[in-house]
Amino acid sequence: MIEILRPRMKRERFWGLLVKGPIISMSQSPLIEILQPISAPGVSGEIGFRMREIPFKTHVNLRGDANDSKFMICASSLLGIDLPLAPNAVVESSEWQVCWLGPDEWLLIGLADQDVLVEFQNQFLESHSAVVDLSGGQTIIRAGGHAWRDVLASACPLDLHPRAFKPRQCAQTVFAHTNVLLTSVSNDDGRGVRAVDIVVRRSFADHVCRWLIDAAAECGVEFEVPIE
Amino acid sequence: MLEIECPWCGSRDQDEFSYGGEAHIVRPLSPENLNDREWGDYLFFRDNKKGQHAEQWCHSAGCRRWFNVIRDTVSYRIVSVYRSGDSPSGDPS
Numbered sequence: 001m002i003e004i005l006r007p008r009m010k011r012e013r014f015w016g017l018l019v020k021g022p023i024i025s026m027s028q029s030p031l032i033e034i035l036q037p038i039s040a041p042g043v044s045g046e047i048g049f050r051m052r053e054i055p056f057k058t059h060v061n062l063r064g065d066a067n068d069s070k071f072m073i074c075a076s077s078l079l080g081i082d083l084p085l086a087p088n089a090v091v092e093s094s095e096w097q098v099c100w101l102g103p104d105e106w107l108l109i110g111l112a113d114q115d116v117l118v119e120f121q122n123q124f125l126e127s128h129s130a131v132v133d134l135s136g137g138q139t140i141i142r143a144g145g146h147a148w149r150d151v152l153a154s155a156c157p158l159d160l161h162p163r164a165f166k167p168r169q170c171a172q173t174v175f176a177h178t179n180v181l182l183t184s185v186s187n188d189d190g191r192g193v194r195a196v197d198i199v200v201r202r203s204f205a206d207h208v209c210r211w212l213i214d215a216a217a218e219c220g221v222e223f224e225v226p227i228e
Numbered sequence: 229m230l231e232i233e234c235p236w237c238g239s240r241d242q243d244e245f246s247y248g249g250e251a252h253i254v255r256p257l258s259p260e261n262l263n264d265r266e267w268g269d270y271l272f273f274r275d276n277k278k279g280q281h282a283e284q285w286c287h288s289a290g291c292r293r294w295f296n297v298i299r300d301t302v303s304y305r306i307v308s309v310y311r312s313g314d315s316p317s318g319d320p321s
């Protein structure tokens with residue numbers, strides 16, 4: 001059993017009180033209950049489905065008017081990349097992955113513990129916009145292996161065929177009765193796990209993981225403990 | 229199960245959508261001048277058409293946008309889909 005607890009030295013404002021010096025708070029993976037590696041070959045003896053969590057990333061929800069050039073220019077300069085306007089497109093800069101969520105809504109996924117919220121809110125102040133920190137509210141499960149499409153299709157109505165769900169695309173849909181954002185991952189992370197990122201609300205992450213482990217039993221499943 | 233073409237996301241399963249009733253119901257400009265019957269008609273009474281029916285759908289598990297659908301209530305066939313503010317042909321009204 002591995003404890004994923006990490007000191008965070010970022011918040012100076014705590015429960016509305018301004019406190020001198022940094023507050024140390026603890027981040028905990030929502031998968032704390034199943035934090036032991038699982039490796040269970042399927043009926044053919046192979047591992048057809050691999051998954052692991054990518055915890056503690058910075059998640060920011062950004063809303064604004066795509067026709068407002070001031071807003072779009074501001075976003076480009078902060079993110080180092082233009083906000084995608086094509087539905088369900090994903091673009092990446094060196095620091096940010098930007099997913100289209102709607103014609104006026106994007107999810108920005110950044111490195112761990114980026115304390116950017118105040119700066120973003122100040123920068124976007126001049127346009128009609130909203131910047132919301134979702135970092136503590138959702139997590140990412142990265143899944144791969146040759147059977148990942150079949151495993152996800154066990155509880156997802158989205159067409160996952162490569163013809164329909166392409167690299168650098170995302171899709172908000174339902175998986176196992178839960179709202180998720182699926183992001184097609186084109187780059188290998190060097191550990192043999194690639195294919196799809198499942199962005200899920202923190203309180204549903206455990207449920208989704210257990211469903212995936214169960215659904216993948218037939219083809220063989222490997223669950224790796226989170227790394228940063 | 230219907231397959232609905234979201235005007236933004238493309239073809240998706242009905243599971244991802246929620247139904248919002250008849251489309252193009254216009255709120256009376258001055259409700260204070262209506263009698264109870266007229267206000268009740270606006271609030272509660274709908275056409276319940278047999279045939280092509282204009283209705284609102286929301287891609288609630290997807291991009292969360294409301295849009296309009298013309299659906300045949302006999303065959304369930306979706307005749308056309310268009311964004312809110314557009315007319316059924318797809319041109320802004």
Ligand SMILES: [Zn+2]
Pocket residue numbers: 234235236237238287290291292293
């Ligand atoms: Zn949509």
